[in-house]
Amino acid sequence: MGDACGIGPEIIAKWWRAGGGAAVVIGSLAVMQRATSWLPQADRPEVVALGSLAQQASLQPGQMGVWVPPALPADLLDAPLGQVDVRAGQAAAACIREAVRLAQQGQVAGIVTAPLHKEALALAGEPYPGHTELLQAEGSPPGQAPAPVRMMLANDELKTVLVTIHVSLRQAIEQVTTASVLETIRITHASAQLWGMPRPRIAVAGLNPHAGEGGLFGDEELTIIGPAIEAARADGIDASGPYAPDTVFMRARNVPGHPGEFDVVIAMYHDQGLIPVKYLGLDQGVNVTLGLPFVRTSPDHGTAFDLAGTGRADEASFAQAVRMARVLVAGRAGA
Known part of the structure; x- marks a missing residue:
């Protein structure tokens, strides 16, 4: 209650x-x-x-x-x-x-x-x-x-999973590691399979503006996030990215006339992932613990x-x- x-x-x-x-x-x-x-x-x-x-x-x-x-x-x-x-x-x-x-x-x-x-x-x-x-x-x-878990916020148009949740932004950046990103991808993949998606398409957002622009705005995409995606793909997981955070959610949004390119987006921190879903309507969003x-x-x-x-x-x-x-x-x- x-x-x-x-x-x-x-x-x-x-x-x-x-x-x-x-x-x-x-x-x-x-x-x-x-x-x-x-x-x-x-x-x-x-x-x-x-x-x-x-x-x-x-x-x-x-x-x-x-x-x-x-x-x-x-x-x-x-x-x-x-x-x-x-x-x-x-x-x-x-x-x-x-x-x-x-x-x-x-x-x-x-x-x-x-x-x-x-x-x-x-x-x-x-x-x-x-x-x-x-x-x-x-x-x-x-x-x-305790088993590792992740928070997913979802509605009929967009699903996003968070690498970090209820910590300060400074702490969240520190907690974005290759291990944490890879673990998030694996949990998301396994959970989606339980929902009936044998091969979910997982997009991974970058941490920095424009996903770092090749290292100009930060190198976490090159040194942390990219290696996690490569390791996931080596496991047979359909993960791709890192994508620019300001556009990946639009690409994944699934609406009539615009089938989403991805089934779920992995975001690096709380607000990065939750703002897009909540913007689509608080009455439609659902929190799921993976x-x-x-x-x-x-x-x-x-x-x-x-x-x-x-x-x-x-x-x-x-x-x-x-x-x-x-x-x-x-x-x-x-x-």
Whole structure:
């Protein structure tokens, strides 16, 4: 359900009202009941606590099944809407851990996470800056180092995967190494194969303006990124580049009358890759974590504290996240 003080519970309730179904909400019964109370009386689903996940199959139309994880704060409903609160951070982390446990046991096919607040997560004592890092840690088998993961932001027109994510720009540049770029290409290739693309076309963006212009504006393309692409191609991966970052996303965009030249673009840092996708529409973008042993998606927006409790939150991006999760689950099943 994401952060209880944000719009996560509301967008879930609105998505459910629109006919979502075939899903289990992991969260607080009271918080979800409050979220449904903001809907028109005739459209409110009945919030039902599940004693087992098997009960979900017997729910009637109009009933929303909620699986309550252990360790939720008893006074979570007292956490003020639209504000950072330690209890909301504790609850968000508890819900993620329970979702991962259920996915690892094969009881759920995939996870769609509503937005959480990074500051609330930190107040709760979590050492992770966001969903991705927490999922990475929790998704690893006991005693094993966390598997490498990557963040992908996608819509129907463009898919972009990031080499680096939530670090400063200076740190991101330092983290762009041949090893990190090659690992990103390999994770992207393997993930796309799970979606049913046997040979995905992967474009790799440069780091510098004009992809360095042959070394005039920086040599990372020649000394770091290029060798990673060559190594990937030696593995049989259809990777190419490095391409000028200011044009590669336009070349990859897939729209009627303009079939994209590439299936996915690998970007070197957070804003380089996310601005093009978000520009195409926040209501369409979906965050996908690649490299996890289960499907995980989320909407392309935050907790929107300014909208919490107003009833004005838009569930479109959450609906897209669920739709993509189901597509990816189906792709894995058919792989």
